[in-house]
Amino acid sequence: MDAFVSALVVFLVVIDPPGLVPIFIALTQGFDARRKRLIALRGTALSLAVIVFFAYFGEMVLDALSIGMAAFRISGGALLFWIAFEMLFERRADRKESTADEARSEEEAHDLSVFPLAVPLIAGPGAITSTLLLMDRYGTGIAGQMSVLFAAGTVIAGLAVILMLADTVRRLLGRTIINTVTRVLGIVLAALAAQTVISGITAIYPPG
Template identity: 70%
Template sequence: MSDYISNLVIFFVVVDPPGLVPLFIALTRGFEARQKRMIAVRGTAIAFIVLVFFAYFGKLVLDTLTISMPAFRIAGGALLFWIAFEMLFGKRSDRKGRDTDDALTDEDAHDLAVFPLAVPLIAGPGAITSILLLMDRSGATVVGQIGVLGAAATVIGGVTLILLGADVVRRMLGRTVIQTVSRVLGIVLAALAAQTILSGITSVYPPH
């Protein structure tokens, strides 16, 4: 039980479910309520599948492709930079500010659920690195692996519930506050991207 709680805390901190709410609101602006629910459920389900895959095959894949974890962090940080740029300068809002004749489709919702919601916002470099390290720490014991995957499933389940209630938060805050928060979060996300890239670089070239 203590290992499960420890794993739970690690995944909660890395995934940061409360911090995903304003990001989700900003990213899904312009979608219908039905599409937002689909994005939330599909995105979290895909994120969990990605984490399970990396839990069992991640090290093998990275080793086979000769990709180091620092390189993985740098690539993930670059993707986050792209999202942050679009949020900061309203590119996503412009793209979603279409008229009703050119409404956002279910295909757009599917694309958003995969990228950037599932990867890299939920199952990002931090979450993938964490599950790789925790599975390695748990060894080959079934109980240990269930503890890691159970903690990941608990956090992802919580993310699903939180995102499904994101519209309630949006109505409470209003359009102006949401747009302001979206811009501020763009800066925060850019800083997180920079930190992710720096972590990758310092892993290869540690400071003296």
């Protein structure tokens, strides 16, 4: 029980479901309700799959490729910078809303559920690192492993429900507020990207 509660708190803080709602609303502008539900379900399912994979094979993969978590932080931060840029200048929203081709929309919905929703917004460097650390601490037995994974699944399942209701929040807030929030979140996301890159760099070169 202690392992589950501890892991649940960690994943709630690292994944931050309430904080992802306005970002999800901003990223999915121009899609209909069905595609938004598809993005939410596919993105959360993929993120859980990534977490489960790293729970059991993360250290093996990183050791085999000689890749440290610092590299994940730096690359993830760079990718978030691009998303923040699109959010600040409404390029993503304009591109989504001007999309008329059904096949292209389906393809873009699929791509969006993978990046940036599943990775790195949900299963980002923080979630992956937390998974590795929690499995190292509690994963010596089956019960501990299941506690960590069940905690991750609980948080992500709750996030999926919240994201599927995000469109209702958008209707309540209105376009003007959403556009304002989008730009503010673009700045916040840029700051998050900078912090992610800085944490990766300082992990390689600790400050004197």
